[in-house]
Amino acid sequence: MLSVLDALNGQLQAAMERAFPEATAEARQSGVPLDPQLAPASKPEFGDFQANGALPLAKPLGQPPRQIAQAIVVQLKADPSFAELCLDPVIAGPGFINLTLRPERLCAEVAARLGDPRLGVPRVAEAGTGAGRDGAPVVVDFSSPNIAKEMHVGHLRSTIIGDCLARVLEFRGHPVLRLNHVGDWGTQFGMLITHLKQVAPEALDTADAVDLGDLVAFYRQAKARFDADEAFQAASREEVVKLQGGDPVSLKAWRLLCDQSRREFQTIYGRLDIALSERGESFYNPHLQAVVNDLRAAGLLVVDDGAGCVFLEGVSGKDGKPLPLIVQKRDGGFNYATTDLAAIRYRFAPAPEGDGAGRVIYVTDAGQASHFAGVFQVARRAGWIPEGTSVNHVPFGLVQGDDGKKLKTRSGDTVRLRDLLDEAVERAEADLRRRLADEERTEGDAFIQQVATTVGLAAVKYADLSTNRITNYQFSFDRMLALSGNTAPYLLYAVVRIAGIARRGGDMAAASGDLQFSEPQEWALIRELLKLDAVIAEVEEELLPNRLCSYLFELSQVFNRFYDQVPVLKANEPARSSRLALCRLTADTLKLGLGLLGIPTLERM
RNA sequence: GGGGCUGUAGCUCAGCCGGAUAGAGCGACGGUUUCCUAAACCGUAGGUCGUGGGUUCGAGUCCCGCCAGCCCCGCCA
Structure with a gap:
């Protein structure tokens, strides 16, 4: 609802200017124009938005803040474009102006998103404003x-x-x-090539003569020798110079090593569905x-x-x-x-x-x-x-283990990414099999593999993204794979529930014309759905993926409440179609949001 | 010694430009299923926001001091 926010901000500013022309002129002159301080409501009972701009004016104007708020509200109510958007404003607390959007306005916003593959999220302007490098990569x-x-x-x-x-x-x-x-460059290669020349020369002119695990062991040996042996150190430095000088033998060895590693990286990127251009x-x-x-x-x-x-x-x-x-x-x-x-x-x-x-x-x-x-x-x-x-x-921040220290294997080695992903998938599979047995469900191996892979990898990604990245992050398979709480499985389950409604006869494609809502759970869901564009703008600005995660989690919670308390398929028209439309928009929003996190969704799990 | 980051409920964490009684989740305790997947929902308990000052109408949030933890500080990346 960024466009609504924008419009409201303009209307509030105009109202303040009409209410306090002198203060406006003064503020302009001092270079700090009056700010309505418009923000999303801090609690649902306060409506959709709140404007806090009256409070800081109390001192300079020498008036009680509630009186100032009242003056602004009078001007607001006189603005027909405002009256079209909002119900009558309410002054609350020390002088907050609470704003609630008109229901028909919310319906219109929902309807617009139902027909929009971008769900109301704008693209950056193609043509720039002239400043900077708009449209540049x-x-x-x-x-x-x-x-x-x-x-x-x-x-x-x-x-x-x-x-x-x-x-x-x-x-x-x-x-x-x-x-x-x-x-893919530097002293490390000098060490490795020098060491390999002595202990495994075949690795330097034959592709895949040794496997990557061995290469890692060789690297470790090389590093140890480099730290301990001055002659080796000198030889390594010389080797680097040769490599940098384009010596064909060194260059060939280097290329072989790079190719081998690259293929190994690619299997990880493939599993995680991550696209990258190598430029070392x-x-x-x-x-x-x-x-x-x-x-x-x-x-x-x-x-x-x-x-x-x-x-x-x-x-x-x-x-x-x-x-x-x-x-x-x-x-x-x-x-x-x-x-x-x-x-x-x-x-x-x-x-x-x-x-x-x-x-x-x-x-x-x-x-x-x-x-x-x-x-x-x-x-x-x-x-x-x-x-x-x-x-x-x-x-x-660092990835830490349960002990709060840098994550290590039991034997004290660094944890290989491949092993970590394997374990997540294995654990997801064990969970799933246990559940199937408990519920006496039977599913084929293909289904189990698909669900376990999706859930396991999603859990790893989501756990990482859902915490504020700046702090250290405590890695825990048990927590990330938990079926409830702020986890990937919880979000995936919300999508599955909607897919279930569709399977049981809910026509998701129909109905976007005459939307009618009556239940508080419906309105709560609508308000949550309409936050998407603001959340994405925030992530782009702050580069904090956890903001998107929090949003998707809250959306899932609000949806689960709706699903639990409001019937969809058994409702009469026009509620049935309207609720189906909300289900569809919720599924689309979750799929889009999870997609931006790099997480695919499931129809059943 | 200098610099950076962190410190919020028993645990893991949110907290947006300084705004209303500081929020989730897990765990604990209590409830909900002839009904769209109960991997769910509803409720209860749980806080000196590390600490001492300051700024102001208002501070978890901004400024200064202190304490604790982690990280960086000359030829590794």
Whole structure:
């Protein structure tokens, strides 16, 4: 109901201006125009919206706030366009103005959504206002596992949250570039290739000579040797130089390793239904020297202790001196800061030399906040972030186990993403089989597999998305798979209930003409349904998927109440058709919302 | 030492631009099924919003101090 909100805001503002012309003029002059402070009602009994703007005027006007509210209400009631929208306003408490929409207005909004595949959510304007880069792509940088390692629980949140944000932005009509900034370059490869040359040379020239699990073990050995053995360290560094210099043997080995990892990642992305374009660190390799050259030309580069640094403004270290961002190591090599700078520079650069992005979003853990703050600052000072564009770090907290510590397996290893997803599906299947036995239902294996897979993966995604991403998140299979509460199964069940009504003879396609409602449960459901557009706008603005989850949960609760207390199929016309229309709109809203979370729905479960 | 994040019911968490008596869910306790899937619904109990100040008509929310936990701080990403 964003359009209604917009209209009301205008009407309120006009009413305030008519009621208090002098205060309006004064406020204009001081640059802080009168604000009606229009917001959704904090409780259903207060109506649909509340305007709190009278309260702050009490002091400057020297009048009791309720009297001010009364004056505004008088002007409001004189406005015919307001009277068309709302019932008579009510002044409550210290001076709140409570607004309730006319029922016929709500019906009209419902009717409009029934015929709209976007359910009332507008697309961003195709033609821009001229400011910034309207219509330019939004880069969402997420997931980013490392080549030659398996995806583990540390990649879970970035992958799921990044995908959700990308889906929301795409739905709003932004062109989105989903970039997988995989770790496919750097010292780690020097180590691994050097080690493999000695212990498993076949892995370097034959595809799939060793499997990924072994590769991970080799990587671990290599890392251990690198930390302990200086000769190995030197050999590894040399290997990196060879690789970066394009040595054909090294390059071939590198390609084999990347291909193998890529296929492994793809099976995970496939299971989770996540689309990503791989563009690893190596992509920016040709631009690294130019980044350093540009920084030097801009006068930002300082060589300190042999390393190429940019000293950060407003960030000081232990000794009170500014903290450096190192962009070129003493040995001449580049590091991740250089790569990240090259990436920013490329993403904002106009096509065809770059992506021409209008906004770049990084979905990485909160521990990298200061790193990105530094990178963003340097990029800005170097002039690589154009006017009217924005760059955001979207941080998230750790995944913790029941003990409140970083999630680990019983033996203390990091949890492989593959195993985590398997376990979720297995547990969902066990739950389902138990339930089928209890209810004496019989279902085929295909059905059981489908439901278990959908429920298990949905549970993992939803549990992650439904908590505010900035805080650490306590992972618990038991909680996420619970059949009640704010969980994926609860939401999926609401959709299933509606599908059940359709199966039992509810014609969902019919009836959108003459809507008639009488029950409070119907009105509650309608009001909830009409919030969708505002919720999506909020998620797009704040990049907080948990706002969408809360909404879908509340919608499911309101629907379940309606379903429990108001008959649909057994109702007489016109209530029956009107209620069916609400069911259809609820199902469509839940499917759309869950779809934006990356969660598919079921007809039966 | 510097910086960041966090601290809300027994547990897991919401809390939007500062607004009415701080909300959910789980767990606990009590109820509901000739009826569209009870994976549901209804009800009860449960709070010094870490702490001390400040700002103001009004603070969980903004500012300052303090306490606790986690994370980052020179050539890993």
